[in-house]
Amino acid sequence: MTTDTWSSTLGVVQVRFARPTDRLDAMIRFYADGLGLNELHRFENHEGYDGVMLGLPGADYHLEFTTHTDGSPGDAPSADNLLVLYFASEAKMYETVQRLGEFGAEPVPTENPYWAANGAIAFADPDGWQVVLMPQPVF
Template sequence: MTWPESLRVAQVRVARPTDRLDEVVRFYVEGLGLRELYRFENHAGYDGVMLGLPGTDYHLEFTTHIDGSPGTAPSAENLLVLYFETDTQMFDAAQRLGEFGVEPVPAENPYWAANGGLAFPDPDGWIVMLMPRPVF
């Protein structure tokens, strides 16, 4: 599937601030299994790290500013949802997070648990929802 002609996007990056940059990067890299793709320092007072999967055009970017960058989640419904191809792949990621010391938490919306999802908070309280299969 390709992007529509009216929206020819080359990359997608979701960015958010944090005052816990090192902890957040460890969670997503060592705990979840993403890769660090790029890092920058002191760009107009910002440091940042891009995470994702090599060769893909979808990334997460976490930044911190010298004057502070509060990054706590505004609600329990602010989610990063990762859909796996199989239950086994999802449980492998959940086990890694458990070995990293992160325990699942109840999801705010019952839809996720009813469909096999597992919710894990990152160091800022943002929820990473692991789902055992794609929706479509």
């Protein structure tokens, strides 16, 4: 069963996926310039942290990347830690694939064969985390 509203028992109105990195500028280039996400907010020197929130306009979910003056662990723990972006069409997905190629990003193989079997193309971000581009929504 799918719904377009949050569960009435949860009470959540916004979701943020936050991740540390030692490559903040490269991450911003990859996700904003390469993928095309909008920069929603940026902060500097907050208790030793700098960071940026990236996402889709008007969406109640976004990505946050932070870096700390003492360093941040940033490498992906496995090839199956994924951010999956579902596109309205294959043509829209390939616009992003082309932009990432112009940006210098190369596709990478996914660990789970499901993605390639369903037309997905994956790219590794500067920390090695995979971003999977799917040509259509699942449901």
